[in-house]
Structures are given as structure tokens and as C-alpha cells.
Amino acid sequence: MIKEGRVVAMGNFRQHVGFASFLGVLYAWGGGVMMGVHWMYGSVAALLATVGGLLPDLDSDSSVQLRGFSGLLGILAAVAVWQDIDNSPVVVPFELHLWSAIMTYVLVRHGLRRTLARLTVHRGMSHSIPTALIWGAVTYIGYPAESHLLRVVMACAVILGFLSHLVLDEWCSVDLVGRRVNKAFGTALKFTSKSMSATIATYAILAMLGWWVVRFWPADPFSGGFPQPVIYWPGVHESGPVDGW
Structure with a gap:
């Protein structure tokens, strides 16, 4: 982005939301x-x-808008935990359901962002292609669906959004009018960082999650096709589910 003849090294919150959406x-x-x-x-x-x-801006501890985003991420995580407990064969009381969801929200809303802000450097390995794959693997593993193809679609969606952030940051590092490149160019779309320990840790996490994804990966990944949503109407359709909407 260019303002008054100077280069802004990264896109702002609205640009990232608009482009990714x-x-x-x-x-x-x-x-x-x-x-x-x-x-x-x-x-x-x-x-x-x-x-x-x-997601790449989770390493930033100064963005006001980021606080709202981490709240949204906390809500999504809480819903996912609630759904996971619902699908568990163990019957869990409502109170434990509630406290599990609340604790998940608090940990993600406050704990995750602050921990990442302390452990990472802004536009370090958190702004990298390996980290995009890490979030994709986390989505594939954690998405509450039995369909392999559906989990792949959701994982690719997260990776696409993550990469859109990196591409926009790189684009905003180039001043086409002044025909110059900001020093921040090349710090987003990357595979390594200046920190060897951060690079090694990132690839170690990616390898671990990749191994986990391989465990889930079916022998015939394209069998069955995409599922259709199924709705149950208790007391109305006792004979079975109603397909579609």
C-alpha cells in the first residue's frame, strides 16, 4: 500500500480481511x-x-483489531471442542460441556495470542509457507467430519487464506509508482527465517503434523465423493434423516 509517496510494508486489517474473504x-x-x-x-x-x-498476525501483540480476531478464533475453538465432546462415546454432563468450552475460549483468546507474541518475532517464521501448511494440517486433523474430502477442502481453504495474507504483504512492499522495493520485501513468502532455532522448530512441528495427517489419509482418498448435509427432525421424521436443506 502506498501513502503520500511512501511505502507501507504490509497490508492493513481491512485489506487482509477483504482479500481473504x-x-x-x-x-x-x-x-x-x-x-x-x-x-x-x-x-x-x-x-x-x-x-x-x-492467522499470520497472531504473532503481533499491538493490533487492536487482532484482539477481536483472537476472540473469534476462541469462539470457533470452543464450538469445535463442544462438538467433539458431543461426538464422544462418553456421556459428559452439561456443566463439563460448558466449562470445557469456556476454558477453550479463554486459552485461545488470551493464552495463544500472548504466548505466540512472546515466542515469535513479527514477520518471522509465522509469516512463512511452512506455517501455512501447519495450519492446514491442524484444520485437516481437527475438523469434525468423517469425510476425508471435506477435511481436505477445509484445510485448503485455511491455507489459501493464509497465503493471501503473505502475498498481500509482499505486494504492499513494492512501490510501483516510485519503482522501488521496501526492505520488508521477501519477509513474508519464505521458507526460512534468520532464526535457525525458529526455522528448525517450525519444520519439526510441520513434520509431526504431516505424519499425523498421513495416519488419517485413506487408501482411496477420492472414494465416496462429497457428503450432503443431513438434518434430523425429532418427532417429525422418525423413519430417518432428511437429506439436504
């Missing part, structure tokens, strides 16, 4: 047209792409 909607539309992904799943993929577009 645009790509997310385009991704969802393409998935529906080309692969038959249901609009409900497509809408979630678009949302995850938007969230992914803000």
Missing part, C-alpha cells in the same frame, strides 16, 4: 461448480479462508 468466496463458488460441494460446506470454507487470512 474474496478468495474464500471464489474458492467456495469454484468448489460448488466444479466439485459439487454443498453450499453449506462452501460457506464454512469461505469463513475459514477469511480466518486463515488473519
Whole structure:
């Protein structure tokens, strides 16, 4: 972005949200047209792409808007934990459901952002392609769906949003009018950083999560196609579920 003849080294919050959400909607539309992904799943993929577009800035401890984003991330994490407990074969009391969701929200909303801000340097390895793959792997592993293809779609949505952030930061490092490149150019779309320990730690986490993804990966990844959402109406359709919307 260019302001009054000077170069701003990165996109702002609105630019990142707008760009990531645009790509997310385009991704969802393409998935529906080309692969038959249901609009409900497509809408979630678009949302995850938007969230992914803000993930690189989790290493920043000075952004006011980031506090709102970490709150949204905390809500999504709390909902995911609630859903996971619901799907567990163990019957859990409502009170434990509630406290698990609340504690997850607090840990993500306050703990995750502050921990990352202390352990990372802004535009270090958190702004890198390996980290994009890490978040994609986390999404694939953690998304509450039995369908392999659906988890892949959601993981790719997060990676797309994350990469949109990096691309926008690189684009804003170039002053096309003044025909010059800001010193921040090349610090977003990268595979390594100046810190050897951060680089090694990032690749170690990626290798661990990659191994976990391989464990989940089915022998025939394209079998079954994309699922259709199923709605149960208790007391109305006792004979079985109602497919679609």
C-alpha cells in the first residue's frame, strides 16, 4: 500500500480481511461448480479462508483489531471442542460441556495470542509457507467430519487464506509508482527465517503434523465423493434423516 509517496510494508486489517474473504468466496463458488460441494460446506470454507487470512498476525501483540480476531478464533475453538465432546462415546454432563468450552475460549483468546507474541518475532517464521501448511494440517486433523474430502477442502481453504495474507504483504512492499522495493520485501513468502532455532522448530512441528495427517489419509482418498448435509427432525421424521436443506 502506498501513502503520500511512501511505502507501507504490509497490508492493513481491512485489506487482509477483504482479500481473504474474496478468495474464500471464489474458492467456495469454484468448489460448488466444479466439485459439487454443498453450499453449506462452501460457506464454512469461505469463513475459514477469511480466518486463515488473519492467522499470520497472531504473532503481533499491538493490533487492536487482532484482539477481536483472537476472540473469534476462541469462539470457533470452543464450538469445535463442544462438538467433539458431543461426538464422544462418553456421556459428559452439561456443566463439563460448558466449562470445557469456556476454558477453550479463554486459552485461545488470551493464552495463544500472548504466548505466540512472546515466542515469535513479527514477520518471522509465522509469516512463512511452512506455517501455512501447519495450519492446514491442524484444520485437516481437527475438523469434525468423517469425510476425508471435506477435511481436505477445509484445510485448503485455511491455507489459501493464509497465503493471501503473505502475498498481500509482499505486494504492499513494492512501490510501483516510485519503482522501488521496501526492505520488508521477501519477509513474508519464505521458507526460512534468520532464526535457525525458529526455522528448525517450525519444520519439526510441520513434520509431526504431516505424519499425523498421513495416519488419517485413506487408501482411496477420492472414494465416496462429497457428503450432503443431513438434518434430523425429532418427532417429525422418525423413519430417518432428511437429506439436504
